[in-house]
Amino acid sequence: MNETERDRRCWERVAGGDPTAFTELYDRYADLLYSLALRIVGSTSDAEEVLQDSWLQAWRSARTYDPARGAVGAWLVTITRTRALDRVRSLGSRRRAEGAATVEAAADPPAPAPDPATGYARRALRKDVAAALTALAPQQREVVELAYFEGLSQSEIAARLNAPLGTVKSWTRQALLKLRERVPVEALP
Amino acid sequence: MSRHREEHLELCAARVLGVLDEAGERELEAHLAEGCAQCEAELRALSGGALVLAMSVEQHRAPAAVRARVLAALESGGASGRQAEPGAVERPRRPWVASPAGALLAAAALLAVALAGVTTWRRTDELTRELGAARAITDSLQRSLDEERRWAAVMSAPDARTVKLAPTPQGAPALAAEVHYDPASDRALLFVQGFVPPSDRDYELWAITAAGPTSLGVVHAGPDGRAVVRVERLTRDGAVAAFAVSLEAAGGSPDHHKPSGPVVMLGKLAS
Numbered sequence: 050m051n052e053t054e055r056d057r058r059c060w061e062r063v064a065g066g067d068p069t070a071f072t073e074l075y076d077r078y079a080d081l082l083y084s085l086a087l088r089i090v091g092s093t094s095d096a097e098e099v100l101q102d103s104w105l106q107a108w109r110s111a112r113t114y115d116p117a118r119g120a121v122g123a124w125l126v127t128i129t130r131t132r133a134l135d136r137v138r139s140l141g142s143r144r145r146a147e148g149a150a151t152v153e154a155a156a157d158p159p160a161p162a163p164d165p166a167t168g169y170a171r172r173a174l175r176k177d178v179a180a181a182l183t184a185l186a187p188q189q190r191e192v193v194e195l196a197y198f199e200g201l202s203q204s205e206i207a208a209r210l211n212a213p214l215g216t217v218k219s220w221t222r223q224a225l226l227k228l229r230e231r232v233p234v235e236a237l238p
Numbered sequence: 239m240s241r242h243r244e245e246h247l248e249l250c251a252a253r254v255l256g257v258l259d260e261a262g263e264r265e266l267e268a269h270l271a272e273g274c275a276q277c278e279a280e281l282r283a284l285s286g287g288a289l290v291l292a293m294s295v296e297q298h299r300a301p302a303a304v305r306a307r308v309l310a311a312l313e314s315g316g317a318s319g320r321q322a323e324p325g326a327v328e329r330p331r332r333p334w335v336a337s338p339a340g341a342l343l344a345a346a347a348l349l350a351v352a353l354a355g356v357t358t359w360r361r362t363d364e365l366t367r368e369l370g371a372a373r374a375i376t377d378s379l380q381r382s383l384d385e386e387r388r389w390a391a392v393m394s395a396p397d398a399r400t401v402k403l404a405p406t407p408q409g410a411p412a413l414a415a416e417v418h419y420d421p422a423s424d425r426a427l428l429f430v431q432g433f434v435p436p437s438d439r440d441y442e443l444w445a446i447t448a449a450g451p452t453s454l455g456v457v458h459a460g461p462d463g464r465a466v467v468r469v470e471r472l473t474r475d476g477a478v479a480a481f482a483v484s485l486e487a488a489g490g491s492p493d494h495h496k497p498s499g500p501v502v503m504l505g506k507l508a509s
Contacts, residue, residue: 068312075305083300085292091458092468094385097304098378104308105371123285126292131256178293187438196255197291203257210437222251225287232290 056121064111075104078122082129089133089198090140099136103129134200174232181231189224192217242269247280254284311374389468392427395420401505403481409502412463417481417505419472428467428481433459441483442490443467444497447476451497456490457483480506 062070082103087096106128114124182190191210195201203221207214249266252258270277392398403415412432419426433441443454452475459465472478482504484497491498
């Protein structure tokens with residue numbers, strides 16, 4: 050059974066009211082979602098809020114989640130990213146202190162460690178992900194990062210990079226496809 | 239059917255990143271509604287690419303406190319109501335209808351009761367969950383407020399110290415920065431203006447102790463060049479003698495203890 054299938058079954062148990070299934074999923078994805086939120090909002094206290102709100106939103110919409118529209122992991126990532134970008138917009142300013150954030154995060158008591166099997170798989174995956182990013186042309190990487198992490202529209206990106214809108218659109222697509230090609234399908238959440 | 243065009247693939251990419259404008263969304267939705275296998279496959283592939291981006295961020299441990307809060311919110315509100323059997327309705331003990339019309343009427347009445355049961359159960363379940371979520375939100379707002387108060391206290395703390403950073407000859411004259419440091423909480427607030435780095439560059443903040451510089455992170459200002467940076471446990475590497483800002487390649491210096499670009503601002507902490 051691959052991770053997507055395992056998550057789907059787990060979420061079915063969540064929708065059926067099984068709290069242990071929710072805890073299982075939480076422990077599998079909380080680090081990823083927290084790290085994503087932190088990358089977008091830039092402060093640990095905001096990232097914590099985003100993480101908490103995202104899980105509560107996922108719980109509230111447990112019954113409306115449709116597996117046909119995407120894997121559980123991808124759905125959780127989308128919820129978290131959207132909430133994080135909303136938070137940045139509502140804060141009005143993008144304050145970030147990545148160094149301070151690292152220290153603050155490290156000061157919290159550690160959460161339960163992931164099981165060794167997924168730990169190994171995750172490390173291998175992380176290597177593939179890093180390699181996929183490095184392999185992108187710098188402009189392609191910049192456009193997708195500005196869109197994904199900053200929530201900038203393609204016109205805003207074009208203005209910021211002083212590049213034609215059509216070019217930004219084609220860079221965006223090429224970058225996403227390249228990222229996808231370089232990371233094994235079955236490894237994605 | 240609207241013919242598939244190359245531009246549809248670009249609309250797919252913008253949608254996956256959540257940056258598709260309204261007109262584009264309408265066009266793509268209409269195109270997909272008519273069934274386009276190519277765009278559907280494209281959306282799947284592009285979503286995979288977006289996930290790779292999500293996984294590319296530096297990994298941090300999610301704080302255990304959040305886990306506890308989320309699970310507590312679920313326990314207090316959501317989980318309990320979900321175990322009940324939906325729409326359990328007692329059957330009448332004996333048939334009270336004799337005619338087919340009566341039977342139909344009875345069936346309709348039973349159905350109505352059953353539906354009402356299901357609706358009531360769902361509503362209760364929803365309300366219980368909403369209540370749990372609302373409690374969690376109130377808690378989280380209270381925590382945010384407390385947190386903001388603690389940060390505001392940095393400015394008014396009796397022993398708080400202020401350091402103005404001045405641009406060095408390598409720094410743009412428009413750069414302005416001020417650090418407020420509260421030794422009691424070991425927290426510092428940095429206010430910056432004019433932090434608009436050249437493209438592909440970032441400004442990085444440094445604390446300088448007897449052991450040398452330590453990065454406090456890259457400063458990402460808004461489009462107006464302003465930002466407020468919060469620093470926890472400032473003196474974790476020893477007493478801070480000065481603050482500095484360097485101009486680095488995008489993402490900051492690869493060495494956490496050494497700027498790789500020019501130092502563009504400097505401010506010494508008066509002892």
